[in-house]
Amino acid sequence: MTRTAIVTGAARGIGAATALRLAADGHAVAVLDLDPAQCADTVRAITDAGGRAIAIGADVADAAAVDAAVARVAAELGAPTILVNNAGIIRDNLLFKMTEDDWDAVLSVHLRGAFLMSRAVQKHQVAEEWGRVVNLSSTSALGNRGQANYAAAKAGMQGFTKTLAIELGRYGVTANAIAPGFIVTDMTRSTAERLGVGFDEFVAFNADQIPVGRAGYPEDIAAAASFFCSEEAGFVSGQVLYVAGGPRA
Numbered sequence: 001m002t003r004t005a006i007v008t009g010a011a012r013g014i015g016a017a018t019a020l021r022l023a024a025d026g027h028a029v030a031v032l033d034l035d036p037a038q039c040a041d042t043v044r045a046i047t048d049a050g051g052r053a054i055a056i057g058a059d060v061a062d063a064a065a066v067d068a069a070v071a072r073v074a075a076e077l078g079a080p081t082i083l084v085n086n087a088g089i090i091r092d093n094l095l096f097k098m099t100e101d102d103w104d105a106v107l108s109v110h111l112r113g114a115f116l117m118s119r120a121v122q123k124h125q126v127a128e129e130w131g132r133v134v135n136l137s138s139t140s141a142l143g144n145r146g147q148a149n150y151a152a153a154k155a156g157m158q159g160f161t162k163t164l165a166i167e168l169g170r171y172g173v174t175a176n177a178i179a180p181g182f183i184v185t186d187m188t189r190s191t192a193e194r195l196g197v198g199f200d201e202f203v204a205f206n207a208d209q210i211p212v213g214r215a216g217y218p219e220d221i222a223a224a225a226s227f228f229c230s231e232e233a234g235f236v237s238g239q240v241l242y243v244a245g246g247p248r249a
């Protein structure tokens with residue numbers, strides 16, 4: 001069945017791969033990111049493959065922008081019933097060097113962003129009596145040096161997910177979280193830069209620690225999101241799936 005999906009942070013990385021995958025699954029997709037111009041490649045990849053997509057510019061941490069974005073998706077693509085809260089940033093630093101801005105920015109995009117998007121989309125899900133929410137957590141939720149802000153946000157995403165599952169289940173809405181391990185994207189590229197390590201070397205080092213012997217790719221996460229968003233996953237809710245090539249990062 002064709003549904004309308006919103007994927008946040010979908011200009012690149014995991015969000016772009018997830019948008020493409022949901023479009024391939026037959027859904028119309030709103031490709032949402034801070035700058036709508038940056039969404040052009042994802043939208044073109046979807047439409048070139050015969051799918052339906054629009055670019056939407058919005059800051060997920062801005063309530064008015066989120067409400068306007070969701071209303072536009074409903075008007076142009078139909079009621080959004082699939083939501084992937086993927087938009088994210090990192091501002092890594094050891095605790096003693098972490099600024100309040102580093103803390104607030106990360107908590108704001110991940111947690112406030114997922115809250116605002118979910119609150120706006122649930123109206124449509126409840127009205128349609130069907131919905132899927134997928135939230136991006138991380139193996140960092142288990143703790144990671146230099147990421148007090150990010151680990152707190154990603155652990156918070158898990159509690160948020162379980163609560164959505166409890167509150168929205170009666171309306172046919174499931175909520176699940178994906179906790180990726182090391183995935184090759186611009187985010188991990190910027191971590192390598194911060195550490196002063198070449199990206200290829202950084203990927204090889206991380207792949208060495210991963211039981212399946214390779215780094216993860218955005219498509220690995222998109223495949224898990226596709227399952228959670230499927231019709232047949234209706235009895236799977238409130239779960240956290242670690243997609244990390246092994247039991248931990």
Ligand code: NAP
Pocket residue numbers: 008009010011012013014015032033034035038058059060061085086087088089109113136137138139179180181182183184185186187188
């Ligand atoms: P990425 O390549 O950095 O892409 C993130 C996207 O989110 C960017 O296009 C970014 O836009 C957008 N974004 C940032 N702030 C936003 C906001 N306020 N409103 C709307 N869009 C915003 O990251 P990624 O590696 O694909 O990660 C995607 C998600 O997976 C994140 O939640 C991340 O924490 C999580 N994750 C990633 C990994 C990994 O290894 N890569 C592991 C675990 C979890 P701009 O380019 O304009 O900033």
